[in-house]
Amino acid sequence: MTxxxxxxxxxxxxxxxxxxxxxxxxxxxxxxxxxxxxRLPSGDPAWLVTRYADVRTVLGDPRFSRTRATRGTGPRMASVPTLPDSILAADPPEHTRLRKLIAPAFTARRAQAMRRDMARLVSGLLDALTAHDRPADLVPLFTRPLPLAVICDLLGTPRQDGDRLDAWCDTLRNLTAAPDAAVTAAVDEMTGYLAALVAAKRRHPADDVVSTLIAAHDDGERLTQEELISFCLVLLVGGYGTTADRLAGMVHLLLDEPGRYRRLCRAPDTIPRAAEELLRYAQTNVQANLRVATEDVELGGVTIAEGEAVMAVNSSANHDETVFEDPGRLDLDRAHNPHLSFGYGVHHCVGAQIARVQLQEALAGLVHRLPDLRAAAPPRWKTGLKTRAPRTLPVTW
Amino acid sequence: MPSGDDPATASDGTLRAHIDPELCVGSGICLATAPRHFEPTMDARSRARPDAPPADDRAQDAAALCPMEAIHFVRAREPTPRTAPPEARS
Known part of the structure; x- marks a missing residue:
């Protein structure tokens, strides 16, 4: 504190x-x-930014640096360093070099081309679900295995390590639930796991994202080994854990007021717009990746001094009363919806387009196959993490 | 007559960025990557700045990173000053 x-x-x-x-x-x-x-968990001070326009400024303006919040000295989120070599820690032009390596695999066009495979995955999971005893927990049977299969197929990694990945994903999103040593251990374990996968993939390259990244490392020296492993980790955690939590949260919101779910059953063509509103409404993130000001910046009526940390929360921006009419209402018909759930600026979620298609197909499959789906009991919730999400989703039909 | 003297053919075409408004979803990636080339619109999307310089590596990077593949480059004449009025020429 100054x-x-x-x-x-x-x-x-x-x-x-x-x-x-x-x-x-x-x-x-x-x-x-x-x-x-x-005051951050590390003990360092920071500015918490909550209005839409200010959040966009922090996320989109190069005067707010991710690198200075993750490397060298300066204010930190937690006292343990996590992934200083990852793309999430990079500013342009370094960030640009890294993101260009994978951007072609994550375009909206590529995501649309994956739609049919995703629908098939959804269908297979629902075949198993409908054969299951009732009530059933939708988390292990549906909301986790779908994104696990999608991201593993895209990256070219095995689908069967979901349980280990679940634990790591949650620990990496720790805010207060786990001691620092547990976070460090999870990063080390996951790094070791991915190093072994990369070594195996190097012997048997294929048409997948991990092979693309290995080629960038081996052929062109465009990627260090540390960057390669961190990249795989970020894509796996983001593609799996984040998407699984989001999908579970969406289904919860739909079943929590059964009229919402029935509405999508009646009008499945409205699912894309409804999914955007569910993304906006859900107050999933209760914090944000830290940035550090590279010069003095006036924002929200204060001066953020050079070197000070800033946390701009997209969840709050998504409920800004000056941008969204009646933001506390979940309005599946909402037309004007420039939400920031995938972030904004250079770190805008690289998997956003794939997540969109996947969430749409998941909801479409559910309403088509299980029009009588309903909550069988309240979910249990994850606690002490950077994001809120159901831990269980007991349903019947 | 050398082509450079005639504004109609003064340039054989510098590349300028253009954003397809039908495709843009307002990720903000281009604004943060190449702020001299792109600007936000009132409806939270992006467009090419009318006063943007000719496309350079930063603009090309923004196009490569756009998840919607909404950024294209068109050959456009340099914004050459209009032919000077006759009285100034004399």
């Missing part, structure tokens, strides 16, 4: 609440203190 302006400090992390509904702390901050001082 000694010139101590200022009041807002509580962070927010107290845990089950569910994905509006968070009153963010609502109050948007109204009263859109750029609020917080």
């Amino acid at each position: 000694d010139t302006d101590p200022g009041p400090t807002t509580g962070f992390p927010l107290p845990h609440r089950d569910g994905l509904g509006p968070l009153p702390e963010f609502t109050a901050l948007r109204r009263d203190a859109p750029c609020a001082r917080i």
Whole structure:
């Protein structure tokens, strides 16, 4: 904290609440203190940014650096370093070099070309689900295995390690649930796992993203070994854990008010728009990847000094009353919906287009095959993580 | 007459970026990658700046990173000043 302006400090992390509904702390901050001082789990101070326009500025403006929040000295989210060689820690032009390697595999066109395979995966999972005893937990039977299969097929990695990946994904999203040593251990274990996969893939390259990255490392020296492993890790965690949590959250929101689910059953052609609204509404992220200002910046009525940390939360931006009409209402017909659920700027989620197609196909399969799907009991929720998500989703039909 | 003297053919065409508004989803990647070439629109999407310089490596990077493949390059004449008015020429 600077000694010139101590200022009041807002509580962070927010107290845990089950569910994905509006968070009153963010609502109050948007109204009263859109750029609020917080103290990070590391003990370092930061600015918490909650309004839509300010969040877009932080995410899109090169004066806010991810590299300075992850490498060298400076304010940190946690006291353990995680993945300083990953694309998430890179600023342009280094970020551009890394992202260009994989961008062709993640275009909207490629995602659309994957739609039929995804529909087939959905269908296969629903065949197994409908043969299952009722009630059943949709998380292990549907919301996890679908994204696991999609990302593993894309990367060219084995599908059968889901349980280990689940544990690592959650630990990497730790906010308060696990000690620092557990996070470090998970990163080490996952790094070792991926190094072995890369070594195996190097002997048997194929038409997949990991092979593309290996070629970039081996042939052109366009990628260091550390960058290669970190890249695989980020793609796997993002493609699997994040998508699985999002899908489970979406199904929960639809079943929580059965009229929503029935509506999609009646009008499945509205699923793409409904999925965007579910992405907007769900207050999944209760924090954000830290950035550090590279120069003094005026934002939200305060001056963020060079070297200070900034956390711009997309969940809060998605409920900004000046951008979204009646933001606390889940409106499956919402037409104007420039949500920031996939981020904004150079770090905009590389898997966004694949996630969109996948979520659409998952919902389409559910309403087509299980029009009587309903919650059998309240979900249990993950706690102490950077993102909120159902841990279980008991359903019947 | 040397072609350079005639504004109609003054340039054999520098590349300028263009964003297909039907494809843009407003990821903001191009704005952050090549801010001199692109700007935000009122509806939270992106477009080419009317005053953008000729496309360079940064603009090409933005096109390579666009998930919608919405950025294309068109050959356009340099924004050469219009032919000077007759009185100034005399």
